[in-house]
Amino acid sequence: MGTQASKEENSAELKLAVDRVKNCIENHRSNVCSIDSAVNAQNDSVELLSQMTSGTNMYFRERHCTENEQSAQNGPLDMTQNLLANIQNTLIHQVGALNESFGILENCIREISAHYSPESGSHVDTDRRTLVSARTRTSKDRFSTVMYESERRMNSKEVSSSDAEFEESDIGTVRALRSENKAITSQKNELQMKLKETEEVIKSFQDENRRLNSENENLRRTTAEIGRVQKQKEEFERKCAKLEMENKKLNDDVHRYRSEANACYSLENTIRRLQETVDQQKRRILDLEDEKRKIKERKMIVPVQLFYQRKDELMTLVVKELSLMMDTQMQTKNIQLEIVKCENISRIQPDKPILVLCINSSRLGTDASTAIEGVHKSGRTALLIFHHKNIHALPNQPSDRMLTSSEFKQLGGIIDLAFLTGKGIYPCDMNNLAVSCIESFIQRNVSGK
Template sequence: MSFKRLNQNIFDTFNSYGVEFCSSDDTNIDRKVLEYENSPQVDYQSAYRKLCKTSENELGKLENKNKQLSEEIRKTRNEMKEQLDNEKETSKKVEERMHQCKEENTELAAKMKVLEKRLSELEANKISARNIIEELKRDKERLEGNLKDLKEHRPVSIQLYYQVKGDMTSKMLDALKSMLVTQMGVERNELQFIVCQNELDVNPELPLLVFCISASRLGTDASTVLQNLNVSAKVSVLIFHHKDIHALPNQSSERVLTGPEFKALGGIFDIAFLSDKGIYPCDMNQTAAVGIESFLRTQS
């Protein structure tokens, strides 16, 4: 407690007992002394104890307040220190993350350059590939044109097979060749006729026309000429009828020859023939010419 406060407490104590303090310039000393002597006597000891007790109480309150403030300051300081530590840790993490991001950005920038370079290469390759594709398309068109020309001018290979040999067979062969040249609208050299002497000469990749002269029983005659051949869709049988137009059969041989050995054939065609007329004009021969041409173009 300050000295000023102590004086104030002493003044208040004397004042409570009705004691007045005189100033140094009072002239009426006797009156003051008399008044003092007649006034109630002050118990200085009690007043002092009371003053001490009051001072102790005030001091205790101040000490408690000081402890309270010190505790609050300590708590505040600890909180601020903890907050500061947290902020430092956060700041450190932010700095580390910023450094990491910087490294990642540098790495990404390097990868971006590589990708841009690769993209440029791919663009160049794309242009080169497009040019190659265009060139290949032109080559393809040119080759397709050449192939078309070759097909148009390539001779059609026709295999011929017959068992009966003689003058009549030769006439049938010549008449058949003339009919096919006329029907197919080609030059004679555009049809390549290959006579197979036996079944071993037959090429299974080329169309084959088998001669069958209808002499007695049609089924037996047709089966006989096909005996040693590999029957397939590339094989057709030509049934030659050595008869005049009025004696030709009304039913086609295809309807008569229904056995399993005939179902695999590429066709069965009836041809009317006379030694002195050859393959003469009639509906049967017209139907045969159209059918044989279709067979040859399909199987060639």
């Protein structure tokens, strides 16, 4: 059993420990109240977040937004997720602090209960050693030691009356602490239930958030698919516009080709008609050529009258030479001359060509007038003047320039020829010209018949 000073010292230590327990309980009560307020505020935040999540879900369901609008509307969702993460972290820290506070309070109550338990013993030296060691320990360890020593002193018979009174007041405090601990435990259970409900709400909110993220991802994919389909639509529209332009061009080409085909068809018809006309003309030409050939084969008989008033051997020779020359020349023209000799003027036919023969032996004017005396003078009458001279003695001027009287003007022609007794009508420029003139005269009169 210790001294009175040691008892007072032990009572002071125990009182300090009890005060510390009261302070701990007050701090624990304040901590619990603040945690309760924080939990209620966080429940309100969770409900607000749930409403925002529901509104966001309905918004994404009711409206198909584009990719830019979706990125702009992801802002509230990201903010909601960040707020949810902060609430979760705060709750985790508050739960840890609350559990630590409950642990400290339970240890205090357990130590006080053990101190006042009847099973524990008491010894003064032990009390003193315990109190000495308590001074060197932490406040929590000292509190445990003091509570243990106090419990031992309650069961000891050496306790003084003042200690007994202190212990009785301490027992009342412990009982109050137990009652308050029950209330705090009940409040803790309520807070744990609220925390559990909050965790369930948070879990449901997380599920809803995951579902929204899935729907958001599906919506993003759908938006990307819509963008891809829109690009395909634009590409298809460009191809359609290009095909329409090509189709229009082809239609224009078809119309142009049809017009050209119609023109070609009309041209072909014209060519066919022209070809038919050409064929007809060719057949006509062939017919004409055949007719010409037949005409050529059938010689034209042209009667030519010869008249001369001079009757001698020289004239007979001239007639013979002239007949041979004209027959030879007209054979090339497919004309057969029928020479008719008119012995006197009465036998001359005015409607047929007549060649009047004249031999220039003296004076040209006298010989020519004598040759055409009494003959009907017209375009069908030609005067042939035979010059009985060599080529060097032939006149320089034609006779039609020298015979200018009216009677000669009425004739169809005056033709000069060169003649010699031994040569006949010999080749020279005068005779070549005479042959052409006689041929023209005969054809002219045959055509005018």
